[in-house]
Amino acid sequence: MFTGIVEETGTVAGVRQTDAGIQLTVRCRVVGRGLKLGDSVAVNGCCLTVVKQTARGRDKLVRFDLLRETWQRTNLQFAAVDSPVNLERSLAVGGRLGGHFVTGHVDGVGRITRWERSGADHVLDIAAPAEVRRYVVFKGSIAVDGISLTVAGVTKTGFRLWIIPHTFAVTALRERKVGDMVNLEADLLGKYVEQFCGSRGRRR
Numbered sequence: 001m002f003t004g005i006v007e008e009t010g011t012v013a014g015v016r017q018t019d020a021g022i023q024l025t026v027r028c029r030v031v032g033r034g035l036k037l038g039d040s041v042a043v044n045g046c047c048l049t050v051v052k053q054t055a056r057g058r059d060k061l062v063r064f065d066l067l068r069e070t071w072q073r074t075n076l077q078f079a080a081v082d083s084p085v086n087l088e089r090s091l092a093v094g095g096r097l098g099g100h101f102v103t104g105h106v107d108g109v110g111r112i113t114r115w116e117r118s119g120a121d122h123v124l125d126i127a128a129p130a131e132v133r134r135y136v137v138f139k140g141s142i143a144v145d146g147i148s149l150t151v152a153g154v155t156k157t158g159f160r161l162w163i164i165p166h167t168f169a170v171t172a173l174r175e176r177k178v179g180d181m182v183n184l185e186a187d188l189l190g191k192y193v194e195q196f197c198g199s200r201g202r203r204r
Contacts, residue, residue: 001090001091001101001102001103001104002042002047002088002090002091002102002103002104002146003088003091003095003096003097003098003099003100003101003102003148004045004088004099004100004102004141004143004146004147004148004149005088005098005099005148006086006087006088006146006147006170006171007030007031007087007088007089008028008029008030008031008087009084009085009086009087009170009171009172010026010027010028010029010031010043010084010085010087011026011027011082011083011084011085012024012025012026012027012079012080012081012082012083012084012085013025013026013027013061013081014081015079015080015081020065021065021066021067021068021071022065022066022068022071023063023064023065023066024043024048024063024064024065024066024076024079025061025062025063025064026043026061026062026063026064026085026087027056027059027060027061027062028059028060028062028087029058029059029060030087031062031087031088031089032053032059032060032062035050035053035060035062035089036050037050037051037052037053038050039089039090040089040090040104041062041064041087041088041089041090042086042087042088042089042090042102042104042146043064043076043085043086043087043146044074044075044076044085044086044145044146044172044182044183045086045102045104045106045143045144045145045146045147045183045184045185046070046074046076046104046106046146046183047090047103047104047105048064048066048070048104049064049065050062050063050064051063051064051065073106073108073109074106074109074183075109075145075180075181075182075183076183078180078181084172084175085172086145086146086147086171086172087146088146098148099141099143099148100141100143100148100187101187101188101189102143102146102148102185102188103185103188104146104185105185106183106184106185107131107132107135107184107185107186108128108129108131108132108184109129109181109182109183109184110126110127110128110129110132110144110158110181110182110184111126111127111179111180111181111182112124112125112126112176112177112178112179112180112181112182113125113126113127113158113178114160114178115176115177115178118162120164120165121162121163121164121165122162122163122168122173123160123161123162123163124144124160124161124162124163124173125155125158125159125160125161126144126158126159126160126161126182126184127157127158128157128158128159128184132184132186133154133157133158133159134186134194135186135187135190135191135194136151136154136159136186137151137154137190138151138152138153138154139151139152140187140190141187142159142161142184142185142186142187143183143184143185144161144173144182144183144184145171145172145173145182145183146183147167147171147173149161149163149167150162
């Protein structure tokens with residue numbers, strides 16, 4: 001479980017295709033502290049398991065093994081060496097929940113249709129697939145590339161977000177442009193409510 005509060009922007013150090021899947025290596029510093037084999041890390045909002053780590057000075061090179069299913073259903077398929085990625089370690093018991101509950105299970109990939117500065121902030125419009133839009137509500141929460149954000153507007157094809165200067169500065173959003181793909185995870189609460197209400201309806 002994660003919170004959508006990005007701890008660090010790491011960089012892709014390597015991408016290697018194998019018969020079993022894809023090996024993704026990320027260079028990090030903050031997230032590497034105390035990291036152990038088997039730990040979970042959200043990489044652009046996708047929950048991955050640490051399978052190897054190597055010290056590189058003050059940094060760490062952390063390797064993850066991805067199934068082709070994960071590769072094809074997330075924007076990690078577009079990752080290249082030196083690409084920035086948002087990183088967050090899993091929530092510790094008793095830790096501060098600064099964002100919202102994020103599972104790291106990406107629901108779909110959206111496309112940036114507007115990304116521009118507006119005063120001190122930035123406005124971000126995302127076209128989202130129907131399986132994600134069904135859970136998007138005005139003032140609700142959504143994770144975009146692992147970042148916990150508040151929905152500022154809903155349209156027929158997607159939604160709008162306002163990005164404050166801090167979020168722009170400390171996440172990989174600063175490197176994004178119109179046309180780029182982003183990982184989306186809808187709020188878990190909406191999924192449970194839908195399942196619960198659907199089950200009650202079927203029992204009647």
